Each structure stands twice: as C-alpha cells, then as structure tokens.
Amino acid sequence: MRHAEHVAWQRVGEEVVVVDLDTQRAMGFNPVGSLLWELIGQTDESTLAHIVAERFAVPLERSATDVRAFLSDLTARGLLEESA
Amino acid sequence: MNDPFAHAGLLGVKQRALDRAMPLSAYLELTYACTWRCLFCSNPRRHDIQRLSAAQWLPVLDDLRLLGALVVTLTGGEPLAHPEFFAIARGVRQRAMALRLFTNGSLVDRDVARALTALRPLSVELSLHGATAVTHDRTTGREGSFAATLSAIDHLQAAGATLLLKAPLTGINEGELDELLALAECRGIPIRVDPTLKPGDDGNCAPLAYGASRAGVAALYQRLAAVGQLPQTGRAAGGVNCGLGRTTVAIDPEGNVFPCMQWRHSDLGNVCDTPLTQLWRGGQRRAAATAIADQANEVLLALGEPMASFPFCPAAAVLEHGDPLAVGESFVRHASLARELRSPA
Numbered sequence: 418m419r420h421a422e423h424v425a426w427q428r429v430g431e432e433v434v435v436v437d438l439d440t441q442r443a444m445g446f447n448p449v450g451s452l453l454w455e456l457i458g459q460t461d462e463s464t465l466a467h468i469v470a471e472r473f474a475v476p477l478e479r480s481a482t483d484v485r486a487f488l489s490d491l492t493a494r495g496l497l498e499e500s501a
Numbered sequence: 502m503n504d505p506f507a508h509a510g511l512l513g514v515k516q517r518a519l520d521r522a523m524p525l526s527a528y529l530e531l532t533y534a535c536t537w538r539c540l541f542c543s544n545p546r547r548h549d550i551q552r553l554s555a556a557q558w559l560p561v562l563d564d565l566r567l568l569g570a571l572v573v574t575l576t577g578g579e580p581l582a583h584p585e586f587f588a589i590a591r592g593v594r595q596r597a598m599a600l601r602l603f604t605n606g607s608l609v610d611r612d613v614a615r616a617l618t619a620l621r622p623l624s625v626e627l628s629l630h631g632a633t634a635v636t637h638d639r640t641t642g643r644e645g646s647f648a649a650t651l652s653a654i655d656h657l658q659a660a661g662a663t664l665l666l667k668a669p670l671t672g673i674n675e676g677e678l679d680e681l682l683a684l685a686e687c688r689g690i691p692i693r694v695d696p697t698l699k700p701g702d703d704g705n706c707a708p709l710a711y712g713a714s715r716a717g718v719a720a721l722y723q724r725l726a727a728v729g730q731l732p733q734t735g736r737a738a739g740g741v742n743c744g745l746g747r748t749t750v751a752i753d754p755e756g757n758v759f760p761c762m763q764w765r766h767s768d769l770g771n772v773c774d775t776p777l778t779q780l781w782r783g784g785q786r787r788a789a790a791t792a793i794a795d796q797a798n799e800v801l802l803a804l805g806e807p808m809a810s811f812p813f814c815p816a817a818a819v820l821e822h823g824d825p826l827a828v829g830e831s832f833v834r835h836a837s838l839a840r841e842l843r844s845p846a
Binding site: 420422423424425426427428429430431432434436438439441445 | 513514517518520521523525566569570571572594597598599621622623663
C-alpha cells in the first residue's frame with residue numbers, strides 16, 4: 418500500500434492534513450491516524466498495529482482492528498493504492 | 502464514520518500553522534517574462550536577471566516540504582514561459598504538495614493542458630480582464646489575448662482541470678461586470694472579481710490609476726452581498742492580521758525570499774546563498790514581518806468598524822504609503838461600502 422498519486426499532504430503540528438486533489442476535499446487525522454499515514458508504504462499492516470499498540474498503550478487486538486479499519490476506509494476513499 | 506483516526510473538520514489547521522510559523526502556502530515566481538503587458542502589472546520588470554533553473558528550484562521544494570508547505574503556487578510573470586516549468590511542477594507533486602498555477606493561458610494549447618492536468622493541480626487560475634476582446638486586449642496590451650484565454654479555457658476544461666477565473670475590477674472593465682459574471686457562469690467556472698489594485702512591487706503607484714470607480718466597486722459589492730461573499734475578516738485582540746511571515750512565503754525568479762506574495766519591502770535573503778530553511782527559521786527579518794502582522798491587527802481593531810472587519814494588507818500599505826500600518830483612503834472607502842451593504846439602513 419502507498420499514498421495515492423492524487424493526494425497532497427502535510428503534517429501540521431500533531432495532525433496530518435490530506436487533500437484529495439481529485440475531489441478537492443481535505444481531511445485531518447488525529448495523532449494516531451497521522452502516525453499511520455506517515456508510515457504507510459514503509460511497513461506492513463501487522464507492524465503498524467504493533468507500533469500503535471506500543472506507542473499509544475492499547476491492546477494489540479484493538480490496535481489491529483483499528484488499523485485495519487483505518488486502512489480500509491482510506492482505500493475506500495481512494496487515498497491509498499497498491500504499491501507497484 | 503467507521504474511521505477511528507480521521508475527523509472531517511480542519512478548522513484548527515490554519516491556527517496551528519500560524520502558531521508554528523509553517524508556510525502552508527508558498528508562491529514561486531518562476532519568471533518575470535510574460536506574454537502580456539498588462540497596464541497595472543505589479544512586477545517591476547518583464548525579464549529575469551538570473552532566473553533559477555529547475556535544478557536550483559528542486560532543493561527549494563525539499564525545504565518547503567520540510568518547513569510545512571502544503572500548497573505551492575507557480576506564478577510569474579507567466580510561469581509557463583519558464584523553459585523547465587514542467588520539471589519544477591512535477592517536483593512539487595513528487596514531494597506530495599498540492600500544485601496551483603496562476604497563468605494568463607496564452608501558452609496553453611491542447612498538449613500543455615493535458616500535461617498540466619496530468620499533474621492534478623489543485624487549481625489553474627486564469628486572468629480575465631474583460632468580457633470582450635476589446636476590453637481584455639486593451640488591458641493586456643496584446644491583440645488576440647482574449648481569444649487565447651478562451652482557447653486555453655476550452656483546452657483545460659476538455660482535459661478536466663479545475664479552473665478559477667480571476668478578474669481585477671478596473672475602470673476599464675467595470676462596465677462589463679455582468680457580462681464577466683455571465684461568461685464565467687456560462688462555462689461553469691467560478692470567478693473572483695477583486696477591485697483591489699496594488700502598487701507595483703517597486704513602489705510605483707501608477708497601477709492604482711486604473712482602479713475601478715466608486716460606482717463600479719459598489720456594483721460589484723452589491724452582487725457579492727447578494728451571495729454573502731463581501732470581503733470580511735474576523736479579528737480578536739492578540740490575534741494576527743494575516744499570515745505575513747508565518748503561513749505564506751514567496752520566492753522571486755532570482756531566489757529572493759519574501760514573507761508573503763505581496764510583501765516586497767524587505768527580503769529574507771536568497772536561496773542561492775542560504776538554504777530556505779535557515780532563512781525562514783533563523784531570520785530576524787521574518788520576525789519583523791510577523792510583528793507587523795501582529796501590530797496591524799491591533800491597529801485595525803483600535804480603528805473600530807468598518808475598518809476592523811475588512812481585510813487589510815500591510816504589504817500594499819507599505820508600497821502605497823511607506824508605512825505598513827497606514828490605512829489609506831481607498832481601504833476606508835471599500836470598508837465603508839462593504840459595511841453599508843452588510844447592514845443596509
């Protein structure tokens with residue numbers, strides 16, 4: 418997975434702001450989502466879940482569920498695409 | 502929403518950028534060369550002394566990314582006249598920043614429109630100076646420029662680009678206001694008509710002579726009032742007037758850095774001598790610019806209505822009056838007019 422080509426983004430303080438250039442819509446992520454966004458493309462889903470569990474002191478089972486939901490939602494919104 | 506890590510609101514973004522002095526919006530003047538000779542052009546010259554190449558712009562884009570830029574606007578002159586325009590534009594997108602283009606459209610043919618649109622620009626903003634060839638071409642000093650603009654619009658729309666038309670309201674085109682609005686509506690493109698002309702970047706006030714009449718500005722404001730789009734700003738004690746030196750940065754064709762697109766009173770240094778990150782983070786001159794933004798807010802608040810709620814530009818003030826905090830006659834006139842229309846007796 419990687420960020421879609423039609424996306425612009427930037428970290429502004431604790432939050433990442435993502436602009437979908439096709440729809441002209443912007444959205445912001447909370448600190449957990451922001452960390453995940455920045456790591457997408459660098460590691461796999463399982464590692465992401467471990468990182469969230471460790472950094473934010475949540476059970477791994479819950480972080481795995483939330484990470485999966487996050488990635489699914491971003492994919493559904495067209496903000497992520499398969500790596501080449 | 503089933504996304505646990507996202508929220509729809511972005512209300513805090515600008516404030517966070519202001520607090521951190523992150524230049525969310527960067528303006529790169531790629532060249533002063535231009536195919537038009539607009540009567541009220543603010544650029545001090547129409548040629549470059551030592552224009553930056555793409556190889557020189559790319560590290561600047563790296564620094565903009567690091568400093569927090571989200572939107573990079575390529576402007577000029579006519580930015581498409583830079584021989585390496587597309588290398589620079591691609592560089593913006595490769596760094597995950599949004600690309601915006603200010604152009605007169607004269608160099609946009611079908612292929613350029615397609616290449617531009619492939620970069621997925623946030624917007625392509627075209628200058629339109631009249632609803633007729635006579636008016637537009639008189640303003641640009643180039644016969645055929647109106648037809649060229651309409652052709653560019655056609656090519657860009659066919660390619661699927663997001664467009665915005667920008668029309669400075671002047672004494673020359675104010676009689677065509679309704680036709681301008683109709684032209685934009687007919688093509689399904691938003692239009693921004695602005696009666697604010699600024700002095701040249703070198704302080705030359707000659708462009709102001711082309712300003713719209715009071716009746717022309719009133720006609721525009723009446724239309725803006727009808728759709729709730731009169732110029733307005735909110736102020737609070739301890740706030741800032743604008744993003745001067747905080748959320749905007751501009752770089753001219755030779756690499757001189759300014760704390761906003763309009764501010765030419767003093768530069769922050771040159772990217773050929775010092776990395777942009779260093780100029781931005783360490784410079785006393787940027788701090789001085791932010792102090793102006795703070796002071797302007799307090800000055801406008803102290804003046805009360807109607808000035809307090811009308812957008813004020815310290816950069817225009819310093820060019821026109823030699824003092825970034827000077828409130829000029831045209832500002833007061835426009836602010837009063839907007840106030841009357843917001844609160845009809």
